[in-house]
Amino acid sequence: MAASSKVMKQKVAILGAAGYTGSELVRLLLRHPFVEIKHLSGTERTAGWSYGQVYPQFSFGSVITLDGERAATPVDALPPLCMTDDIDFSQVDTVFCCLPHATTQTIVSRILHRGTQHTPRVIDLSADFRLADVETYKHWYGTSHLAPELQTEAVYGLTEFERKAVRSARLVANPGCYPTGAQLALAPLVRAQLIALDDIIIDAKSGVTGAGRAAKEGNLFCEVTEGLHAYAVASHRHAPEIEQGLSRAAGMGNQGVIVNFTPHLIPMSRGILETIYIRCRPNVKVEDLRSCLEEAYREEAFVHVLKDPKQIPQTRHVRGSNHVVMNVFADRLSERAILVVVL
Incomplete structure (x- = not known):
């Protein structure tokens, strides 16, 4: 479908953008005609860096795809890396969490329980919300789940099987590889x-x-x-x-x-x-x-x-x-x- 000036772009924040999952997500979303990447969070060491300093392949203009396609968003439009606490989540529509397991639960809970008029939807790429049973999670990941009320709400995001549920979910647990x-x-x-x-x-x-x-x-x-x-x-x-x-x-x-x-x-x-x-x-x-x-x-x-x-x-x-x-x-x-x- 061709991009249209009448379609509002989704404003996106990517948490953990300095990791491999985050970089792959940036590569995919740069090609998406209806997405605008507003925030990229990194670590204390990388905060303030341009994305090209972390991944040099994002330093050379808009052609960054493996198949040579031109990105919908120019690479030089990417924001610099910041700390997660510096992001104003009221200004984004979707938050992608690319953080290690057991670290995402608290952040997701904070985003979805902000109590403000605008709450972004969250797509979590860690394992924290994939297992519906919190005791199963505790057994396999060695720690208690810190947001069990969200665990029951999360939709397992294997789109081919859960497309309708994913479409309306506040919290999507992205499947493992x-x-x-x-x-x-x-x-x-x-x-x-x-x-x-x-x-x-x-x-x-x-x-x-x-x-x-x-x-x-x-x-x-x-x-x-x-x-x-x-x-x-x-x-x-x-x-x-x-x-x-x-x-x-x-x-x-x-x-x-x-x-x-x-x-x-x-x-x-x-x-x-x-x-x-x-x-x-x-x-x-x-x-x-x-x-x-x-x-x-x-x-x-x-x-x-x-x-x-x-x-x-x-x-x-x-x-x-x-x-x-x-x-x-x-x-x-x-x-x-x-x-x-x-x-």
């Missing part, structure tokens, strides 16, 4: 009762930026390059998020489905590939799985089932884009199938 691919591939099949719920194995690989921008020994170049390793075996915090989504798809509420999920770190900067092993219900064939997924995403702009049944999705096919690409294959073992999804 691994759960996005897993749920998009599995939830339609679970909802259609095509696969067994007690036999789901998710073998996932992620690029290094998924671990954040803070310096960590395990993420140093010499520790990561030319190798591949599993981590958080049987204990990754995205497992309960995946299980929550699949349980909802199965009509079980927030719990009930349990998956076997193992993530791996692979030496690339960005991207996720998940190989998912499933068992079909009796008399269900791979063609039925494919038809179900094709129907689920027929009208979706960013989720695609490859037309060639033999083509295997690759992360390079979706790098720097909004797209999720998947395909489904028959296993050599009878009644089993393999899903491959990339984002």
Whole structure:
């Protein structure tokens, strides 16, 4: 849709803009014709810096996209980094929180409980509002939830499944990376009762930026390059998020489905590939799985089932884009199938 002078731009604040998630959000929103970035918050060290000082790729005019498209907003129009406490939230329409988990709850509560006539909506990209059950959050994140009243209000923002709720929500919990691919591939099949719920194995690989921008020994170049390793075996915090989504798809509420999920770190900067092993219900064939997924995403702009049944999705096919690409294959073992999804 072309930009129109009659359409009011959404005034946006991005908290934690100095991190990898924040920089990716800036890149996407600069291309958005109906968004104006009003505030970028950083750390005490980066407050007052231009955004180009933190990320030099934002220093060279308006062409900053991977595919060479010109941004809707010039890069030199970006505000300097500031501290979160310096932002006047009454002057923005939407706040994106790109802060580490366990730090967002207090800030979001303060924004939404300001008691003023204008309250912006909040889209939280941390894990703080993804899990509906506060006890589950406490178990997996090791700390009590500080805003349980908002936890019950938050809408889980996997848009393909919750578009109507997202549209009217005050608080949207942006899905995690691994759960996005897993749920998009599995939830339609679970909802259609095509696969067994007690036999789901998710073998996932992620690029290094998924671990954040803070310096960590395990993420140093010499520790990561030319190798591949599993981590958080049987204990990754995205497992309960995946299980929550699949349980909802199965009509079980927030719990009930349990998956076997193992993530791996692979030496690339960005991207996720998940190989998912499933068992079909009796008399269900791979063609039925494919038809179900094709129907689920027929009208979706960013989720695609490859037309060639033999083509295997690759992360390079979706790098720097909004797209999720998947395909489904028959296993050599009878009644089993393999899903491959990339984002």
